[in-house]
Amino acid sequence: MVESTLKMFQDWEEGKAGEVEFEMDVHKELHTLSADIISRTIFGSSFEEGKRIFELQEQQTYLHFASVFSVYIPGFRFLPTKKNRKRWRVNEGIRGSIRKLIEAENAKSEKSRNLLSLLMSPNRNPDGTEDKLEVEEIVEECKTFYFAGKETSANTLTWAIVLLAINQDWQTKARQEVLQVLDDRTNNILLSAESLGELKLISMILNETLRLYAPISVIQRRTCRDAEVGGFQVPTNTQVSLYVIAAHHDPEIWGEDADRFNPERFSQPRKHLAAFLPWGLGPRICAGQSFAMVEMKVALAMILRRYRFELSSSYVHSPVQFMTVHPQYGAQVIFTKIGY
Numbered sequence: 001m002v003e004s005t006l007k008m009f010q011d012w013e014e015g016k017a018g019e020v021e022f023e024m025d026v027h028k029e030l031h032t033l034s035a036d037i038i039s040r041t042i043f044g045s046s047f048e049e050g051k052r053i054f055e056l057q058e059q060q061t062y063l064h065f066a067s068v069f070s071v072y073i074p075g076f077r078f079l080p081t082k083k084n085r086k087r088w089r090v091n092e093g094i095r096g097s098i099r100k101l102i103e104a105e106n107a108k109s110e111k112s113r114n115l116l117s118l119l120m121s122p123n124r125n126p127d128g129t130e131d132k133l134e135v136e137e138i139v140e141e142c143k144t145f146y147f148a149g150k151e152t153s154a155n156t157l158t159w160a161i162v163l164l165a166i167n168q169d170w171q172t173k174a175r176q177e178v179l180q181v182l183d184d185r186t187n188n189i190l191l192s193a194e195s196l197g198e199l200k201l202i203s204m205i206l207n208e209t210l211r212l213y214a215p216i217s218v219i220q221r222r223t224c225r226d227a228e229v230g231g232f233q234v235p236t237n238t239q240v241s242l243y244v245i246a247a248h249h250d251p252e253i254w255g256e257d258a259d260r261f262n263p264e265r266f267s268q269p270r271k272h273l274a275a276f277l278p279w280g281l282g283p284r285i286c287a288g289q290s291f292a293m294v295e296m297k298v299a300l301a302m303i304l305r306r307y308r309f310e311l312s313s314s315y316v317h318s319p320v321q322f323m324t325v326h327p328q329y330g331a332q333v334i335f336t337k338i339g340y
């Protein structure tokens with residue numbers, strides 16, 4: 001994570017020819033960062049190949065949504081139309097590349113320390129037998145982690161930067177905390193696991209960002225038995241949509257200033273478990289919650305330490321929902337280098 005963030009800084013500064021102050025669409029940059037981090041986590045040293053796979057996955061997502069938003073004709077997806085053929089080609093490209101990486105991992109004498117290698121390891125059952133994922137299952141798992149983890153973290157980080165650019169008092173407080181926690185005298189830019197735990201304000205800021213701009217604004221479930229919810233009878237096998245965004249902006253829960261950015265709310269324990277559910281709830285809660293929090297803390301702390309930032313006059317506030325909640329016109333921010 002640290003390596004990917006440092007690489008991002010290097011790209012920013014090289015691209016801006018060493019200027020101390022520069023403007024850019026940080027939303028795009030943070031997407032590149034989270035793709036880099038998740039690719040390194042899953043594929044280790046083969047992360048460049050991993051990124052190529054993810055680019056193909058992105059193409060596939062857009063092709064998929066193009067078909068979802070067009071008129072539905074049963075069986076149409078099996079016809080060799082131009083778009084369908086492209087979708088099949090992209091899909092085969094993704095699977096073929098992941099299969100090759102699996103084969104390369106299998107051929108290594110020493111196991112790599114990455115998620116791919118973990119997914120390939122057998123699981124020992126209590127009765128001594130072993131289970132192993134099939135290649136196709138591993139391919140699907142890699143795709144899920146990328147889909148579930150890239151957009152969500154990148155968008156949350158983007159909103160955190162936008163909110164701190166607007167709320168300069170919180171930006172200053174957050175930077176002070178980072179400087180205190182990271183040892184200034186030794187020029188230590190690497191965050192240890194212990195120091196991450198000490199970043200209390202950063203955690204509060206990220207939680208408040210997740211409250212205001214939960215990347216997944218609706219969670220869906222299907223009832224497995226008849227139930228009564230808030231006085232309504234819900235029969236078995238009904239699809240129920242849980243509006244995360246509604247709970248997060250409810251003045252009855254958060255007070256009259258529910259729409260205002262105030263990380264202070266998270267200095268106290270929560271009153272109600274379901275009042276704050278950016279990660280979902282129950283057995284299907286986000287599998288990458290801890291990973292995402294570490295990733296976002298590392299990146300935000302490192303950005304705060306190195307740059308002061310404010311919104312550009314070209315920024316237009318327009319959150320939209322397309323899979324996740326993101327800024328429709330990007331996030332143009334002016335950065336000024338202040339540290340290392």
Ligand code: HEM
Nearest residue numbers: 148149152153156216278279280281284285286287288292
């Ligand atoms: C800010 C970042 C993130 C947010 C807000 C988020 C949110 C969510 C939500 C709301 C769900 C659905 C939970 C439910 O249905 O109850 C979910 C599922 C999931 N997330 Fe995340 N996520 C984030 C980052 C990540 C990352 C970085 C990864 C992987 C590295 C990840 C992996 C997953 C997986 C695998 C699932 C499916 C779990 C299952 O169905 O059992 N997420 N996430």
